Amino acid sequence: MSSRAEVNLERTHKFLWSKREWTGIPIMSANMDAVGTPAMHSVLSKHKLITCPARHYLGKDTEKFTESGHNICWFGGIEDISNLSKVSTDFIGLDVANGYTIRFVDAVKKLREKCPETTIAAGNVVTADMTQELILAGADIVKVGIGPGSVCTTRIKTGIGYPQLSAVIECADAAHGLDAHIIADGGCVNSGDIVKAFAGGADFVMIGGMLAGHDECEGTAENGVMKFYGMASKFAMEKHNYHNGYRGAEGKTVEVTYRGKVEDTIKDILSGIRSACTYVGADKLKTLSKSTTFVRVNNTHNTVYGD
Numbered sequence: 001m002s003s004r005a006e007v008n009l010e011r012t013h014k015f016l017w018s019k020r021e022w023t024g025i026p027i028m029s030a031n032m033d034a035v036g037t038p039a040m041h042s043v044l045s046k047h048k049l050i051t052c053p054a055r056h057y058l059g060k061d062t063e064k065f066t067e068s069g070h071n072i073c074w075f076g077g078i079e080d081i082s083n084l085s086k087v088s089t090d091f092i093g094l095d096v097a098n099g100y101t102i103r104f105v106d107a108v109k110k111l112r113e114k115c116p117e118t119t120i121a122a123g124n125v126v127t128a129d130m131t132q133e134l135i136l137a138g139a140d141i142v143k144v145g146i147g148p149g150s151v152c153t154t155r156i157k158t159g160i161g162y163p164q165l166s167a168v169i170e171c172a173d174a175a176h177g178l179d180a181h182i183i184a185d186g187g188c189v190n191s192g193d194i195v196k197a198f199a200g201g202a203d204f205v206m207i208g209g210m211l212a213g214h215d216e217c218e219g220t221a222e223n224g225v226m227k228f229y230g231m232a233s234k235f236a237m238e239k240h241n242y243h244n245g246y247r248g249a250e251g252k253t254v255e256v257t258y259r260g261k262v263e264d265t266i267k268d269i270l271s272g273i274r275s276a277c278t279y280v281g282a283d284k285l286k287t288l289s290k291s292t293t294f295v296r297v298n299n300t301h302n303t304v305y306g307d
Contacts, residue, residue: 001283004274008284010048013203015140016180017112018119022090024048024071025270026285027194028183030149030208031055031075031095034228038064039216043262045071047270050091052206054218059083073121078107085114093121095143097154100130105137112138124185126162128174135180141204142180144171148187149208151228151254165200165294172201191272198273198285199292210269214262221258228256 001007012023028050029035036054044051050071057064058076065072073091076084084092094111096104099122108122122134123143131142147154147161155161164187175182184202188194188210197205211217212228219227259265277283280291 001278001281004271004278006283007274007277009270009273011203011285013181015119016135016178017138017140018117020090020117020119022119024050026050026204027269028052028073028204028206029211030185030206031073032208034217034219034226035208035211037216037218040211040214040262041065041072043216043266047266049266050204052093055080055095058087062087075121078104081107081111081114084111091119091121091141093123093141093143095123097124097146099123099125099134099143105133108134108137108139121183123183126167126171128170131171131174131182132178135175135178140180141183142171142175143183143185143206144168144202145185145187145206149185151209152186165196168197168200168202169294172203175203176201191269192276194269195273195276195288196294198288199294201289209256211262211265213256213259214265215260216262224258225255226258228254 009025010023011026012021014021025048029040029044029052031052031054033054033056036052041051048071050073051065052073052075053065055076058074058080070090072089073093074084074087074089075093075095077096078094092115094107111120119140120138121141121143122139124145125131125134125142126144126146134142144167145164148164164184168182168184171182181203183204183206184197185206188197188205188207194205194207209228213226217226277285277288280288282288282291
């Protein structure tokens with residue numbers, strides 16, 4: 001290749017259970033209040049990226065995302081199965097912090113029974129065995145990641161977690177062996193981290209913090225910063241009335257630098273991925289994982305994908 005412009009970032013995926021095909025650039029916004037907005041979707045859809053609307057839009061404001069049509073993945077909890085089954089979209093998904101429960105596996109089975117021809121995502125998990133379990137239960141795509149998010153404090157509060165790159169590599173191998181797919185969820189702070197996720201075998205990469213701080217996000221800029229918070233943070237729990245007698249916060253609220261329109265950030269991300277492909281001789285995103293080798297080095301900086 002003589003130019004990064006020659007790199008094709010679009011992928012075509014055919015899904016195990018729904019039998020549907022999807023073509024686009026497999027990067028998606030996280031289903032968080034700050035970035036899962038209608039304004040964000042209107043921009044991402046122009047670039048053939050996927051938007052995962054914030055959960056509070058499900059069931060009452062879904063029409064706010066229908067104007068641009070495609071490339072939407074609606075996520076909900078176990079209690080949202082009825083609303084999810086009524087949504088007309090490319091993807092639906094069940095999203096819980098801990099995918100290692102019988103109740104969650106049964107919920108995936110129930111959603112598959114209700115929506116036999118819909119592409120279903122489910123997570124989060126971080127190991128090969130549970131990836132296979134969710135696929136056999138009816139998931140087309142498994143969401144991978146426990147604790148790597150920039151506003152997630154699960155590893156600090158509970159001691160539970162798994163290095164994200166290792167999780168992606170192991171879960172991708174398990175999923176691909178069953179002709180299924182995975183989403184790498186969390187841990188990306190720059191385009192290089194997205195490249196490493198794809199190189200590790202991820203079929204989709206979900207980003208949150210990288211999209212925060214833009215005009216298309218929820219909220220307004222004050223003194224050059226915008227608020228960004230985890231969906232298990234105290235702020236989110238109070239906003240959505242998630243409080244109960246035993247649940248504590250496993251997320252935090254931070255201030256991120258205001259960065260204007262998200263269009264420029266998206267172009268910068270896609271440019272970085274294209275450039276990476278030229279370095280390793282991959283003329284399309286599909287061949288990136290086959291064109292790269294990971295080398296273990298000393299952990300000299302604190303990034304999830306830098307270990």
